[in-house]
Amino acid sequence: MSKAKVLIVEDDLEIARLTTLYLEAEGYVVSAVHDGNLALDKIRSFEPDLVLLDLMLPGMSGTQICRQAREFYNGIILVLTASEDEVSEVSLFKFGADDYVTKPIRGHALLARIEALLRRASLAANNSPSSTSHSIESQENVPNPNGIFIDVGDQSAYLNGQNLKLTSAEFDILNLLVTNMSEVVTRDQCCQLFRGIDYSFNDRSIDMRVSGLRKKLRIHANEKQWIRTVRNKGYMLVA
Numbered sequence: 001m002s003k004a005k006v007l008i009v010e011d012d013l014e015i016a017r018l019t020t021l022y023l024e025a026e027g028y029v030v031s032a033v034h035d036g037n038l039a040l041d042k043i044r045s046f047e048p049d050l051v052l053l054d055l056m057l058p059g060m061s062g063t064q065i066c067r068q069a070r071e072f073y074n075g076i077i078l079v080l081t082a083s084e085d086e087v088s089e090v091s092l093f094k095f096g097a098d099d100y101v102t103k104p105i106r107g108h109a110l111l112a113r114i115e116a117l118l119r120r121a122s123l124a125a126n127n128s129p130s131s132t133s134h135s136i137e138s139q140e141n142v143p144n145p146n147g148i149f150i151d152v153g154d155q156s157a158y159l160n161g162q163n164l165k166l167t168s169a170e171f172d173i174l175n176l177l178v179t180n181m182s183e184v185v186t187r188d189q190c191c192q193l194f195r196g197i198d199y200s201f202n203d204r205s206i207d208m209r210v211s212g213l214r215k216k217l218r219i220h221a222n223e224k225q226w227i228r229t230v231r232n233k234g235y236m237l238v239a
Contacts, residue, residue: 004049004118008032009039009065010080011057015103019052022107023114036060043073050076050114053097063095070096074156076117076168080105093208096167120168150175159220170213173206177227177237186234210235 006028010016016032023030033042037059043051051069055062066077079092079100092100101113149158155171157164166174173190190206210227217226228236 003027003029005029005031005046006050006052006114007042007046007048008052009036009042009057009062010034010052010054011036012054019107019110022111026111034058036062036065039065040068043069048075050078050118052078052080052114054080056082063091066092066095066097070165070167072165074165074168074171078113078117093169094212096212098167098169117168120172148174148178150178159217162220164216164220166213166216167209169209170216173209174213174237177235181237182239184230184233184236189234 003026006023008016008019008030010019010032011034013034016034020030020032031042031046031048033039036057039053039057039060051073053062053065057065060068062079066079069077076099077097079097081100081102099113099117101110147160149161151157152175155168157166157171157174164170164174176189177185187206190210214225214227218224226237228238230236
């Protein structure tokens with residue numbers, strides 16, 4: 001049985017070829033594009049579970065692709081950077097990336113990162129009794145404070161019936177906040193959501209994800225401030 005679908009957006013033909021061969025050997029269904037201008041259409045048509053996105057591309061840049069893809073794509077975006085200085089971690093999360101790796105990266109390390117990201121998304125869906133249904137009307141047991149609906153099976157969140165279009169990391173944090181409604185959720189609790197990923201999530205990483213989540217909630221809530229920062233402790237979703 002095939003594993004998940006991975007779209008590689010990489011202009012280096014040899015890197016794309018070798019990565020494709022490596023992932024296909026592990027059972028993944030892989031497609032690749034080499035021009036940034038082709039990426040968005042390919043994401044729509046291929047519907048990948050994960051996008052492996054290089055930042056330096058001909059045509060549309062990786063950051064532009066990431067930002068525009070988040071208008072319709074809720075899957076995982078793993079960014080490839082030539083150096084840690086190429087774009088800041090804060091900017092990547094602001095654009096909607098779930099994680100990043102620095103090139104060059106060995107095949108087994110890249111595979112481990114991909115598997116960890118996909119495993120986290122799969123566990124979030126499979127551990128929910130609602131995972132067999134993607135209809136928000138069927139989510140009777142899901143907390144819905146003040147109009148927030150969490151569809152764990154589809155990893156989607158809705159406010160007043162409007163899809164918030166969250167990244168997978170933003171969804172996980174919102175789900176944690178909803179589960180602990182009106183209670184403080186520490187940054188350490190948020191970091192533990194990503195413990196299966198070989199990456200050191202830090203306070204700044206969490207703060208940026210919460211900032212993006214806060215903005216998306218505000219759009220559909222008439223500027224209401226849903227998430228309160230509790231100084232030196234963490235965050236609270238207010239009723």
